[in-house]
Amino acid sequence: MFQHQSKVLWNQKVGPDYYKIGLTCSNHYSAAKPGQFIMLGFAGQTDPLLRRPFSIHNLIASGGKIQGLALLYKVVGKATAMLAQQRPGDFVDILGPLGSGFIIPRQAECLYIVAGGIGVAPMVFLATQLYGHNFDFSDSRVFIGGRTKADLLCRNDFTELGLAVHTTTDDGSAGDQCRVTHPLEEALAHHPADIILACGPMEMLACVIGIVEKHQVPCQVSIETMMACGMGACLGCAVESRHEPERYLHACLDGPVFDAAVLHIGAEDGLVNEKL
Ligand SMILES: Cc1cc2nc3c(=O)[nH]c(=O)nc-3n(C[C@H](O)[C@H](O)[C@H](O)COP(=O)(O)OP(=O)(O)OC[C@H]3O[C@@H](n4cnc5c(N)ncnc54)[C@H](O)[C@@H]3O)c2cc1C
Ligand code: FES
Numbered sequence: 001m002f003q004h005q006s007k008v009l010w011n012q013k014v015g016p017d018y019y020k021i022g023l024t025c026s027n028h029y030s031a032a033k034p035g036q037f038i039m040l041g042f043a044g045q046t047d048p049l050l051r052r053p054f055s056i057h058n059l060i061a062s063g064g065k066i067q068g069l070a071l072l073y074k075v076v077g078k079a080t081a082m083l084a085q086q087r088p089g090d091f092v093d094i095l096g097p098l099g100s101g102f103i104i105p106r107q108a109e110c111l112y113i114v115a116g117g118i119g120v121a122p123m124v125f126l127a128t129q130l131y132g133h134n135f136d137f138s139d140s141r142v143f144i145g146g147r148t149k150a151d152l153l154c155r156n157d158f159t160e161l162g163l164a165v166h167t168t169t170d171d172g173s174a175g176d177q178c179r180v181t182h183p184l185e186e187a188l189a190h191h192p193a194d195i196i197l198a199c200g201p202m203e204m205l206a207c208v209i210g211i212v213e214k215h216q217v218p219c220q221v222s223i224e225t226m227m228a229c230g231m232g233a234c235l236g237c238a239v240e241s242r243h244e245p246e247r248y249l250h251a252c253l254d255g256p257v258f259d260a261a262v263l264h265i266g267a268e269d270g271l272v273n274e275k276l
Helices: 027-031 078-084 117-133 155-159 181-190 200-214
Strands: 003-014 016-026 038-041 050-053 057-063 063-075 089-099 110-118 141-147 165-167 195-200 219-220 238-240 249-251 257-261
Touching: 016 078, 027 063, 027 089, 027 181, 038 078, 038 110, 050 063, 050 117, 050 200, 057 117, 063 078, 063 117, 089 165, 110 117, 110 181, 110 200, 117 141, 117 195, 117 200, 141 155, 141 181, 141 219, 155 165, 165 181, 181 200
Parallel strands: 110 141, 110 195, 141 165, 195 219
Antiparallel strands: 003 016, 003 089, 016 063, 038 050, 038 089, 057 063, 219 257, 238 249
C-alpha cells in the first residue's frame, strides 16, 4: 500500500453525472488486482476531511510501464463534485492499492460478469486483465444494468475486448426493460457459467446471490459499503458473515470482493489466481 500525491492526467465527462479521471501512480500498481480500490483525498482540505474509496477502473500503461490509473466515478456528493473540478496538472492524494481482488479459478472458461450502475467500474479492469492473459471470452458474457440509458456505461470497453454484452434499463430507454438479473438467469438456464463476478448496488447483489444459490454457481461479489479509513482502523465498513452471524468482516480488508457463499474468501476455497 502506498500513499502519494498523484497528478491529474485528464478528467473527462462521460455521461450526465459520470466522469473518468486519469491519475499518475507508482509502478507498484502494476501488481494491482481487479476489484482493488484506492482511497482518494484532497491534500490540505478539511471538507471533505476523509478520503473516499474508488475502484481501480483500469491501468494506464506506456512502453510496458504503468504510468497511471483510471477511475470511473459518479458525482453524488462533495468529494466526487470536487473530483469533477480537477484539471490536468492538479494533484490529489491517493492511498492504495487496497483490499482484495477478484480471484478467477484456474479451470474457469465461462464467466458471467454482472454490473449495476457505477459497479461497472472495476469490471473493465477485470476484463482488460483477462484479455491481457489471453483469456478466451467466446463463452463469457457481460450483463450491464442501469436505471436509464445514461447509467449504462462502458459497453464498448467490453465489446472491444470481444465480450458479448447484454444491457438492461429500469425505464426501457436502452436495452431490455428489466432488472439486469433477468437476462443473467435466462443465460444460466441455457448455459451454466463456471463463475459469476458481480458489482453493483446491494439490492442487485442480493438478487444475484439468490440466483447463484438456486443454480449452484460459484460467485464473487464486490460490495460498496461506506468506508472512512480503508485500512481496518475505523470499523465503519463492517459486514456480517452469513454463516457466523456474530462475526463481522471488514469490507476494506477482507473485501471489497467476497465469495458470495460465505462472504469470506480463504485459501480453503481452492481458488487460485493463475489467470490474472
Ligand atoms: C470499495 C469501494 C469502491 C468504490 N468504487 C467507486 C467507483 O469506482 N466509482 C464511484 O463513483 N464510486 C465508487 N464508490 C462509492 C464512492 O466511494 C462514493 O460515491 C463516494 O465516497 C461519495 O463521496 P461524496 O463525498 O461525493 O458523497 P457523500 O456526500 O459522501 O455521499 C453522497 C451520497 O452517496 C451515498 N454514499 C456515499 N458513499 C457511499 C457508498 N460507499 N455506498 C453507497 N452509498 C454511498 C451517501 O449516503 C450519500 O447519500 C466505491 C465505494 C467503495 C466502498
Ligand atoms: S473503512 Fe475503516 S475499517 Fe474498513
